[in-house]
Amino acid sequence: MKAKQKHRVCQRFFEKTLNISNGPINKAFEGGQDGFFSAEDKRGRKTPYNKSKEEDVAFVKQHIEMFPTMESHYCRKNTQRLYLDAKLSIRKMYSLYLEFCHDNSRVPLSQSMYRKIFCTAFNLSFFVPKKDRCSLCNRYAEAKKTESLTDQLEALYNNHMARKTNANLTKEADKQRSENDPTFLSITVDLQSVLQVPSGDESLLYYCRKLCVYNFSIYESRFPNEAYCFIFCIIAENCVYITSVYTNLDSQMKLTVSYGRKSMAKEEVMR
Ligand SMILES: [Zn+2]
Numbered sequence: 001m002k003a004k005q006k007h008r009v010c011q012r013f014f015e016k017t018l019n020i021s022n023g024p025i026n027k028a029f030e031g032g033q034d035g036f037f038s039a040e041d042k043r044g045r046k047t048p049y050n051k052s053k054e055e056d057v058a059f060v061k062q063h064i065e066m067f068p069t070m071e072s073h074y075c076r077k078n079t080q081r082l083y084l085d086a087k088l089s090i091r092k093m094y095s096l097y098l099e100f101c102h103d104n105s106r107v108p109l110s111q112s113m114y115r116k117i118f119c120t121a122f123n124l125s126f127f128v129p130k131k132d133r134c135s136l137c138n139r140y141a142e143a144k145k146t147e148s149l150t151d152q153l154e155a156l157y158n159n160h161m162a163r164k165t166n167a168n169l170t171k172e173a174d175k176q177r178s179e180n181d182p183t184f185l186s187i188t189v190d191l192q193s194v195l196q197v198p199s200g201d202e203s204l205l206y207y208c209r210k211l212c213v214y215n216f217s218i219y220e221s222r223f224p225n226e227a228y229c230f231i232f233c234i235i236a237e238n239c240v241y242i243t244s245v246y247t248n249l250d251s252q253m254k255l256t257v258s259y260g261r262k263s264m265a266k267e268e269v270m271r
Contacts, residue, residue, distance in 0.1 A: 056109050060117045063097050068209040069124065070194065083127040085196060088206060090115050096203055127196075136160050175221045186221040 069082035101108040140157040143149040174186035196210040216230040
C-alpha cells in the first residue's frame with residue numbers, strides 16, 4: 001500500500017480490529033486533513049478531580065515515618081526491608097493517622113490511599129517473629145511458593161536439613177555424656193527474637209523509638225537444668241551494652257557449646 005493512497009475500509013471491521021469505538025476515528029478526522037491525523041495527544045493531562053494533593057500525601061508519609069523501625073533478626077544483610085512493631089497493622093496505623101490529622105486540623109485521606117502510600121513509597125513490613133527464618137530456609141520457602149526451585153537450591157536445603165538432624169543426634173549423645181561425666185557439661189544456647197521495649201497499647205508508645213533488647217540464654221542439659229540469661233542491647237555497631245547477666249557457671253568447667261540456632265560451631269570451647 002502506497003503512502004497517502006486512500007483506501008476505503010469497513011468502519012465496523014476497522015473498529016473491531018483496533019478494539020476502539022467510533023469516537024477516536026471521528027476525533028482523528030477533526031484533527032487532520034485528508035484523513036491523516038497530526039495533533040498532540042491530549043490524554044492524561046487533566047488532573048482527576050479526586051487526586052490527592054501532594055501535601056496530603058506528604059503528610060501521610062510524615063506520619064508513617066514517625067514509627068520506629070528495626071532490621072530483621074536474621075535477614076539483615078540480605079534485605080533493605082525494615083520492620084515495624086508486631087502489634088501494628090495498616091488499619092491500626094490508619095486509626096492513629098486519623099487522630100494525628102485531628103490534632104493537626106487536617107482532612108484525612110482515605111484508608112485505601114493510606115495503604116497505597118504505605119505499600120508503594122516504603123519497604124516496610126510488620127515484624128513477625130515466628131516467620132523470621134534463616135536466609136536459606138527463607139529462600140527455599142520463597143522458591144517453593146513461586147515454583148522456581150532449582151536443583152542446586154534443593155540440594156543446599158537438603159544438606160542444611162541433614163545438618164540439623166545430625167546436630168540433634170549429637171545433642172542427644174552429648175546429653176547422655178553430660179549425665180555420666182562430671183567434667184563434661186552439654187548446654188544449649190539460643191539468641192531469642194528481638195524484644196522491643198517499651199511495649200504497650202498506649203498510642204504514644206507506638207511512636208516511641210524502641211530499644212531492641214536481646215536475650216542470649218544458656219541452658220544446661222544436666223539436672224537441675226540451670227538456665228542463664230545474658231540480656232543486652234546494641235547501642236551502636238560493635239558496641240554492646242550488657243544490662244544483666246544471670247549466671248553462676250563454674251569458670252573451671254569446660255563447656256561444649258553446640259546447636260546454637262546460628263552462631264557457634266560445635267565443639268567450640270568456652271571457658
Ligand atoms: Zn534454616
